[in-house]
Amino acid sequence: MKSSIKLFNIFGISVKIHLTFFLLPLFFLVMGGIKSxxxxxIVFICVTMxxxxxxxxxxxxxxKVKDITLLPIGGVASMNKMPDNPKQEFLISIAGPxxxxxLAAVLIFVFYYAPWMPESILFRPTLGNTWLHTxxxxxxINITLAxxxxxxxxxxxxxxxLRSLLATKIDYRKATRIAVNIGHIFAIxxxxxxxxxxxPLLIFIAIFVYMAASAEESHVNIKETLKDFLVKDxxxxxxxTLNKETPLSKxxxxxxHTHQEDFPVVEGGLLVGFVTRQDIIRSLHAxxxxxxxxxIMRKDLPAVSPEDKLVIVQRIxxxxxxxxxxxxxxxxxxxxxTLEDIGRVYSLLAHRH
Numbered sequence: 001m002k003s004s005i006k007l008f009n010i011f012g013i014s015v016k017i018h019l020t021f022f023l024l025p026l027f028f029l030v031m032g033g034i035k036s037x038x039x040x041x042i043v044f045i046c047v048t049m050x051x052x053x054x055x056x057x058x059x060x061x062x063x064k065v066k067d068i069t070l071l072p073i074g075g076v077a078s079m080n081k082m083p084d085n086p087k088q089e090f091l092i093s094i095a096g097p098x099x100x101x102x103l104a105a106v107l108i109f110v111f112y113y114a115p116w117m118p119e120s121i122l123f124r125p126t127l128g129n130t131w132l133h134t135x136x137x138x139x140x141i142n143i144t145l146a147x148x149x150x151x152x153x154x155x156x157x158x159x160x161x162l163r164s165l166l167a168t169k170i171d172y173r174k175a176t177r178i179a180v181n182i183g184h185i186f187a188i189x190x191x192x193x194x195x196x197x198x199x200p201l202l203i204f205i206a207i208f209v210y211m212a213a214s215a216e217e218s219h220v221n222i223k224e225t226l227k228d229f230l231v232k233d234x235x236x237x238x239x240x241t242l243n244k245e246t247p248l249s250k251x252x253x254x255x256x257h258t259h260q261e262d263f264p265v266v267e268g269g270l271l272v273g274f275v276t277r278q279d280i281i282r283s284l285h286a287x288x289x290x291x292x293x294x295x296i297m298r299k300d301l302p303a304v305s306p307e308d309k310l311v312i313v314q315r316i317x318x319x320x321x322x323x324x325x326x327x328x329x330x331x332x333x334x335x336x337x338t339l340e341d342i343g344r345v346y347s348l349l350a351h352r353h
Contacts, residue, residue: 004069013055013077014067015048035134043141044070046100050145051075053099054157057092058083081315082160086167093160100146107139153183155212176220183213223311225346231313231327231337232306234345239335241266242275244294251280252289262324262336265297270331273297276324303328310342 004016048068055065055077066078083089111117121136150158159179166175187210194202240254242263255261261280265273275297283296303326304313317325323339 010052011056011059013052013065015052015070016067017070035131039134039137039141042138043145044075046103046138046142046145047075049103050096050099050149051077054092054096055079057095061085061088061092063092084172086164089160089167090164093157093164096157097146097149100142100149104139104142104146107142111136111139151186152179153186153209153213154179154216155183155209159183159213159216173220173224176217180213180217183209183216187213222314222346226310226314226342229310229345230306231304231308231310234310234341235306235327235335235337236341237335239264241333242293243267244272244292244297246293247289248280248284248287248291248293248296249289251275251293252284255280260336262338263293264326264328264333264336265293266333269333271303271326271328271333272331273299274301274324274326276301276322278322301325304337305329306334310345313337314339314342 003019005019007015007017009015048070051068055068058065058077058079061083063079063081063083068075068077083092108122111122112119117132117136121132149156150161152158152162154160154163159182162182163172163175163179166178187206189206190202190209191206194200194204194206240258240260240263242251242265244265244267251263254263255277261277263275264271265275273293275293279296279298283291287295301320301322302316304316306327306329313325317323317339324336327334327337
């Protein structure tokens with residue numbers, strides 16, 4: 001996620017903090033003093049551990065977790081996919097809230113028997129004048145986090161739990177639509193309460209919930225529409241290749257005359273690199289039209305197979321931050337596939353659902 005600062009790595013996962021996060025402790029410092037700010041930081045340690053629990057369960061199912069980003073409204077674990085198996089999605093989704101409940105139970109047990117924690121403070125927590133009041137709030141905040149995350153609506157964990165349970169009985173797309181619609185209802189309720197009580201945080205949460213739920217529905221619709229299609233089903237047999245000595249000026253001419261904007265680079269009929277539209281534009285500004293393709297071509301983009309599913313190709317494009325990929329078997333080039341090619345398939349078929 002852009003505008004984020006890396007804090008540390010744990011279990012191969014990069015934990016980052018978004019720049020906007022710093023507004024939250026600053027706000028509480030101004031409004032409630034140092035104890036409020038410290039409490040916010042403790043809460044986000046719990047949120048990080050919540051997301052880490054999700055991530056570790058996901059990794060146990062072979063799902064790659066790139067990073068965890070802390071935002072003012074919580075944490076986000078960036079996974080390369082969510083499992084198609086409803087049982088796995090259930091276990092991944094429920095893991096975070098269960099962690100908060102277990103942590104709260106452990107803290108209440110420890111605090112209850114701690115001689116320095118009065119029972120009156122533990123079971124009637126308020127952000128009072130002492131640090132004991134602040135510490136006593138931590139288990140109850142974890143319980144609140146668990147309850148909020150278990151709301152049966154996207155994008156909360158409860159929405160994924162609900163979908164996973166529904167998906168064992170009905171179509172995955174329908175299960176998603178139900179959870180998304182509930183998410184929209186919660187967003188409307190949050191928005192109403194926010195305006196009624198002049199609470200900008202609730203309004204912000206309402207907007208986030210509505211947009212995230214809609215994005216999930218769109219993602220699932222695309223995935224379900226494309227799942228039965230392979231690269232070879234839409235592969236254009238007409239494509240232009242480049243050799244390593246081709247100057248950028250020649251490539252620019254090809255873009256205008258062939259309407260192709262991304263090019264495989266071949267040598268002896270075999271794929272040796274790939275040049276994207278972004279590479280061409282960037283190099284034209286940086287080095288000029290006489291630069292050769294050999295100096296700007298990319299070797300880090302994986303080639304996809306004609307037998308690969310379109311949903312897999314789209315996921316690779318998202319991970320690599322590119323809109324086009326070469327299609328090859330081994331080093332034998334078959335063509336290119338672009339995000340626009342995939343988009344056309346979805347546009348033609350989406351109306352069926």
